Amino acid sequence: MSVEVQVVREATDEVVEAIARLLPELSSTAGAPDEESVTRLLRSDANTLLMAGIDGRAVGMLTLIMYPLPSGLRGRIEDVVVDEAARGHGVGAALTEEALRLADAAGVRTVDLTSRPSRRAANRLYERLGFQARDSTVYRSVVRP
Template identity: 85%
Template sequence: MSVEVQVVREATDEVVGAVARLLPQLSSTAKEPDRESVTELLRSDANSLLTARIQGQVVGMLTLITFPLPSGLRCRIEDVVVDETARGHGVGAALTAEALRLAEAAGARTVDLTSRPSRGAANRLYERLGFQGRDSKVYRFVVQS
């Protein structure tokens, strides 16, 4: 099966529906996206939403974040999710490879991502693609609204 990856430019019904279908497979606490939230995501110059298709159907997504820092241009991969029915077909690898290509083309010094230890297949994929574990802690502050 051939995997086609593209950068999303517009919050079409298909894109909004795909994000709404895929996001719960990644996070049980994320709010359900609507057209407005997907449009806002796409409007940001820092974000590139990539989708992967098999036989025309969106089966995966990834967000590449690009941001300048005093130490150089950096990128971060977030919200990678492949539909349960499409796992094991190279979708995650295709999405990540395209994100890395875009980061390199932009002149990024590094590309970071985080992945829960329980996501064994994803972690093995990232290591196969050349990512290296870092001796670091991730801290999170939850903003109360």
């Protein structure tokens, strides 16, 4: 079983369907995307959407965000999700490694991500790929409920 990772460049019906199918495994509160919201995501210069496939079927996705700050170009990985049936087959690793490769090629200094403690397998993966836990507190403000 070979995992293929590609940068998504267009909000095709297949891409919108794949995101709609995968997103509930990540968030029970995120609404199903439509073509317009996926197009908006892809048009942002800061975002790179990666989609992983096995045998032509999308089984995972990740969003890499790269943004300039006074301290240098930074990166962030968000919305990593792997189809439950495809877990344990290297999909998360393939997505994350490609994101790190793209960030490095763009000159990003650091890449951050967050992961809930309950996601033990994901946390082991991130540590295996060189991420280190930081002593930090994450704050969130809900702007639009």
